[in-house]
Amino acid sequence: PRPRGDQAYAVLRIPRIGIRVPVAEGISKSAVLNQGYVGHYPRTAQPGQAGNFALAGHRNTHGEPFRYINRLRDGDELRVETGSAVYTYVVDKALARTSPRDGGVIRSVPRSEVRKGYGYSEPGFYITLTTCTPEYTSKYRLVVWGTLRSMRAR
Template sequence: MTLGAVVLLLVVHQLWWTNRQAQHSAQDQVDRLERQWHARPPSTAATPAPEDDGAGARGSGKSTPPPDTTGRRATDRPPPPQDLAYAVLRIPRIGITAPIAQGVGKAAVLNKGYVGHYPHSAQPGEAGNVALAGHRNTHGEPFRYIGRLRPGDTVVIDTAEARYTYAVRRTLPETTPGDGTVLAKVPYSSVHPAYRFTAPGAYLTLTTCTPEYTSTYRLVVWGVLRSTQSR
């Protein structure tokens, strides 16, 4: 009986308490960032970028040049500090608002309910591939329902400088943890070759574990930059 009670307490801690703690921490970070941004002087230029429909999805029959195919940074800002929240991810279809932090370490980022930015991937709004990771279960589970996203769904990333709006293009339901090319500048799956983009663009990649409550495989959602609105 004692062993059963201990096991039950561990389950409650993992499935309920870690979510409660992480979600509270994540919301605090979102509120802090928004207060900082609102306190900034308004930008003197707010010119939306032309819509980019994401170059070269196989079978799409068209290839639209991205806003910048040279790989230059979207702004002259330095890279964000490691493990600190600096942007906010919003996915209206599945009701997600979560802070984005630099890095994908579990203790420092993901277990706090944050979405982690792969450090060697592009920053929001840049040419290349903005790659993000998040827990699917426990610790806030911000990516629990990303498998429900469909082509055309909106994914927004807010930073101090701008709002970047991406449109979902494709979902890879399952691949191996070692399929690192899903994070490439022009993303594709080396395990499932039919899943690929073929031309430079401004991409977004969301990754999480699958099936639920395991870390056996990875679920991947890809999007392309649709618009940019300066603050």
């Protein structure tokens, strides 16, 4: 079952940049993002499911969970821990700047509608991290993508 709105139900760990942050359902600023959570985009896949597990997080203020996602490199691990499993995704693509309205980056097969050639072309098991860029503005979005490498039951 889907978690209820604004409920934390997972933990995102990004070892390369020292992040450990709760994941909550929804992307409301007041109920989720401004509480220091990373928000799960409604109507995107849940961890480990086929499709795209898409997340949003502040780059500055409110805990700044995605402050340094621009430093992630191909091969870096993104671990999502739930009560029942640990899902390990591996970074393999990024988009340094796109429009805040580029909804393609969080689709089931994530692919930019603004910056052609960025994203994926085949169905799979994906994770997407989105945040504002440049720092201290919300003019554009920075996107980091990864694919599922493993799942371990708890």
